Amino acid sequence: MNLFYLIAFLSIFFSLLVIFSKNPVYSVLYLIVTFFTFTIHYILLNAQFLAIVNFIVYMGAIMVLFLFVLMLLNLNQDSEPMKSNLIKVVGVIAGMCLLVTLVGSVKALNVSDPVVLKNPDIGLVKNLGKVLFNEFLLPFEVSSLLLLSAMVGAVLLAKKDPKKA
Amino acid sequence: METITQSIQGVPLNHYILFSAVIFAIGVMGVLIRRNAIVIFMSIELMLNAVNLLLTAFSAYRGDASGQVFVFFIMALAAAEVAVGLAIIVMIYRNTNTTDINVLNRLKW
Numbered sequence: 472m473n474l475f476y477l478i479a480f481l482s483i484f485f486s487l488l489v490i491f492s493k494n495p496v497y498s499v500l501y502l503i504v505t506f507f508t509f510t511i512h513y514i515l516l517n518a519q520f521l522a523i524v525n526f527i528v529y530m531g532a533i534m535v536l537f538l539f540v541l542m543l544l545n546l547n548q549d550s551e552p553m554k555s556n557l558i559k560v561v562g563v564i565a566g567m568c569l570l571v572t573l574v575g576s577v578k579a580l581n582v583s584d585p586v587v588l589k590n591p592d593i594g595l596v597k598n599l600g601k602v603l604f605n606e607f608l609l610p611f612e613v614s615s616l617l618l619l620s621a622m623v624g625a626v627l628l629a630k631k632d633p634k635k636a
Numbered sequence: 637m638e639t640i641t642q643s644i645q646g647v648p649l650n651h652y653i654l655f656s657a658v659i660f661a662i663g664v665m666g667v668l669i670r671r672n673a674i675v676i677f678m679s680i681e682l683m684l685n686a687v688n689l690l691l692t693a694f695s696a697y698r699g700d701a702s703g704q705v706f707v708f709f710i711m712a713l714a715a716a717e718v719a720v721g722l723a724i725i726v727m728i729y730r731n732t733n734t735t736d737i738n739v740l741n742r743l744k745w
């Protein structure tokens with residue numbers, strides 16, 4: 472039980488570092504640590520499949536993509552555009568307003584049952600595979616179309632224009 | 637595996653909701669206070685992850701596997717979104733030599 476609070480504290484700490492660090496490369500590195508703490512959260516909920524997918528897709532693929540683009544564009548602290556302090560303060564206040572609204576509505580709900588894993592096998596690959604390939608077979612196939620179109624779009628966008636060059 | 641599932645038994649569902657709300661609010665703040673398009677993208681990833689974790693917690697709480705399948709679909713969508721978005725950012729950088737979103741206000745006209 473205490474492990475959850477420790478990991479939650481670490482997640483919040485590192486995600487604050489992501490948005491407040493000046494150098495974008497540090498932001499990406501802190502984001503990787505944040506995603507690792509999320510993976511630990513999934514393991515705590517016994518969602519093993521999601522933990523592995525989070526580890527491979529987010530920390531492996533997406534973060535490498537981010538780091539690659541940052542290194543490619545050669546962004547560092549000197550080229551980092553910063554907003555004025557007034558806008559920063561207003562942004563933080565707006566975010567806090569959103570947080571207070573969400574927390575207030577949760578308090579009004581008055582549900583605080585403990586998370587009891589009724590069926591601990593629910594997050595295992597065997598169980599999720601059965602659900603995914605029975606009820607959600609059509610969305611699964613459509614998501615392959617989405618990935619294909621995203622791949623084509625990304626290549627088309629990032630390619631240099633042959634007429635211009 | 638038993639000890640790991642034992643350790644989560646006592647955490648109230650409210651604390652998961654509060655934790656996800658905090659992470660989501662941090663993501664919103666990141667979008668509001670940064671001007672670098674790539675850092676704004678990272679903040680959006682933070683928001684997506686907060687929602688993912690909450691869906692997983694609800695799914696474990698209700699004993700229903702559909703929530704975790706939705707999280708899987710959201711992850712596929714996030715991968716596609718990042719690939720296209722970073723391609724757009726690279727193209728913007730090639731044309732304007734910066735990733736500052738303020739140079740994009742000429743899109744208004």
